[in-house]
Amino acid sequence: MKANILIKGLLCCLFFSLAACSSDDENTNGNGATFKSAQAPQWEVDMHSDQEQPQWTPPTPRLYENKMIMMIRLQEELVPYSTDDDLMAVFINDDCCALSQRSGNGEAVYFVLNTYGNSTTDPEQFAICYYSGGLHQEFWLRGENMFLDEKNLGTESDFILNFLSGTTKYARQTVFVVTPVMKEGITIDKESDLVGVFVGDECRGKGRPGETFVAFHQKEGEQAQLRYYNRSKGGIFTRTEPVTLDAGYQTIDFNF
Secondary structure, three states, X not given: OOOOEEEOOOOOOOOOOOOOOOOOOEEEOOOOEEEEEOOOOOOOOOOOOOOOOOOOOOOOHHHOOEEEEEEEEOOOOOHHHOOOOOEEEEEEOOEEEEEEOEEOOOOXXXXXXXXXXXXXXXXEEEEEEEEEXXXXXXXXXXXXXXXXXXXXXXXXXXXXXXXXHHEOOOOEEEEEEEEEXXXXXXXXXXXXXXXXXXXXXXXXXXXXXXXXXXXEEOOOOEEEEEEEEEOOOOEEEEEOOOEEEOOOEEEEEEEO
């Protein structure tokens, strides 16, 4: 058995929760942001889609020279949406070379993939696809591989892939780091303060101040709004200048 895998993914941090926000006053502070008093928001990115369960055909083992085992643990952000309709498959040059349903439940969901392939000296297109039964969406991670010495993945320690970076609902992701600019009368609490990116009233990403997080978008150049919940002031500051979602990496100073 010979195998090796190269998958390029984007690290991201995403939290799922129920949306809630209320306000009772608004003002402009003169520094490019408006303010509304509000309860702590529970912003969320809605990953639900309408894709039907794919009808993949499992591989025929006798047609391949080699086999490797991949045991993938589903990342925690997707576990609450896992159902018995979940599927995971491996594709090499568009051929389905492994197909698995989930094992386990609760906080630990695994997929055991017996992956078949043939030795080659040339790189091959490689992909892993996860279909979420709860979100009705496919998540794709792509790269190149070639069969090398025998090697199994995830059988001795957890092998976790960031499938959120391969969402099919949002074709692009922009990475943000938002740093609050200190101002008299405002205290920064990195554990309680929140930063959100919105297209209209739709949350596309959220994170903590000073830390990287991902905003999802459907096309390059979408205009978005930056919001900052500050615990010490008990409300949400909204940046009046829009941000452009460009599938790149943006560092932004947030002036209250």
